[in-house]
Amino acid sequence: NAGVTQTPKFQVLKTGQSMTLQCAQDMNHNSMYWYRQDPGMGLRLIYYSASEGTTDKGEVPNGYNVSRLNKREFSLRLESAAPSQTSVYFCASSERGNTIYFGEGSWLTVV
Amino acid sequence: GDSVTQMEGPVTLSEEAFLTINCTYTATGYPSLFWYVQYPGEGLQLLLKATKADDKGSNKGFEATYRKETTSFHLEKGSVQVSDSAVYFCALSDLGTDKLIFGTGTRLQVFP
Numbered sequence: 166n167a168g169v170t171q172t173p174k175f176q177v178l179k180t181g182q183s184m185t186l187q188c189a190q191d192m193n194h195n196s197m198y199w200y201r202q203d204p205g206m207g208l209r210l211i212y213y214s215a216s217e218g219t220t221d222k223g224e225v226p227n228g229y230n231v232s233r234l235n236k237r238e239f240s241l242r243l244e245s246a247a248p249s250q251t252s253v254y255f256c257a258s259s260e261r262g263n264t265i266y267f268g269e270g271s272w273l274t275v276v
Numbered sequence: 277g278d279s280v281t282q283m284e285g286p287v288t289l290s291e292e293a294f295l296t297i298n299c300t301y302t303a304t305g306y307p308s309l310f311w312y313v314q315y316p317g318e319g320l321q322l323l324l325k326a327t328k329a330d331d332k333g334s335n336k337g338f339e340a341t342y343r344k345e346t347t348s349f350h351l352e353k354g355s356v357q358v359s360d361s362a363v364y365f366c367a368l369s370d371l372g373t374d375k376l377i378f379g380t381g382t383r384l385q386v387f388p
Contacts, residue, residue, distance in 0.1 A: 169319075196374055207280075207365060207378040208320075223375070255319055259374055267312075267319040 167191050169268035171256045177274045178246045186241040186271050188256030197239035198223075198257040198265070199231060208255065214239055246275045278303040282366045282379035289356055289386050297351040297382045299340075299366035307368040309333075309342055309349040310376065314363045323351075323364070356386045 171188045178184055190197065195216045200208040200223075210223030212231040220231050228250060230242045239258075243250055251274050259265040283298040301309065308327045312320040324333030329344035338353045349366060366379040 198375065205380055207380040208376075209378075210375055213375055257376075261374055264322050264325070265369075265374070265376055267321070269319040 169256055169258055169266050171254075171268035171271050173271060174269070175272045177276065178243075179276055180247060182246050183242065183244050184246065184273075185243075186254055186256070186273075187238070188240060188268060189238045190256075190258040190266070191237065192258060192260070192266065193236070194258040194260045194266075195236070196259045196261065196265075197233065198259075199229075199239070199241045200255045200257065201225065201252040202255060202270075203252050211241065211254075243273075246273075248275045251275045278307065278368060278370065278377050280366050280368055280377055280379035282364075282382055284380070285363075285383040287382060287384045289384070291358055291386055291388050292355045293386075295351070295353040295356045295360075295384065297364055297366075297384070299349045299351065299379060301347050301349065301366075301368050303347075303368055306344070307370065309340070310367045310369070311338070311340055311349070311351050312365045312367060312378075314365065314381070316362070320365065356384070358386045358388055360384060361386045 169190045198213040199211040214220045214233040217236045254271045256268040279302045310325045311323040313323045324335040326333040326342035332341045340351045363381045365381045367376045
């Protein structure tokens with residue numbers, strides 16, 4: 166039972182470098198999400214995708230891009246990483262009106 | 277816009293103590309309400325949910341009742357265990373998109 170799988174689990178980047186966080190779900194869900202978690206801030210939505218081929222900005226989209234490659238996969242890209250993007254990133258998926266399932270998180274440090 | 281406010285932590289309790297973590301919300305309409313739990317180094321897991329007023333969600337000894345009149349969804353457990361030590365997040369779902377809006381989380385520490 167894989168559920169939501171995201172990679173990598175840990176990454177250290179230098180300021181200005183780019184990277185992509187990968188996410189895949191095997192539950193045939195239409196909706197997918199990227200959240201970031203920061204101390205004292207809870208989880209904040211970066212981008213979400215209601216269905217294959219559609220993406221929308223969340224609360225904190227600046228500095229990020231996303232791609233809904235197919236129904237299973239939803240990637241998050243940092244084009245030019247900044248120290249303010251040091252965070253824990255969670256991918257999630259759901260079917261409309263039902264529980265949202267989360268991946269185990271990706272710890273990103275930008276130095 | 278919609279928002280969730282939950283009590284700040286950490287909440288420190290002895291084993292077998294009674295737990296309450298307060299959560300209130302602001303929303304247009306009647307969203308679904310959730311409690312998620314995050315154990316150290318892990319992702320979030322759904323603990324319980326309620327989809328309409330007066331519904332009670334329950335799981336693993338935890339309970340929360342959807343109170344429309346007080347816009348609250350407080351989490352309770354009658355007797356906590358050390359294994360309940362985690363961060364607890366209250367959340368509501370946006371009715372149109374299923375996006376979750378989270379509170380800031382409350383860390384619970386239970387000591388033997």
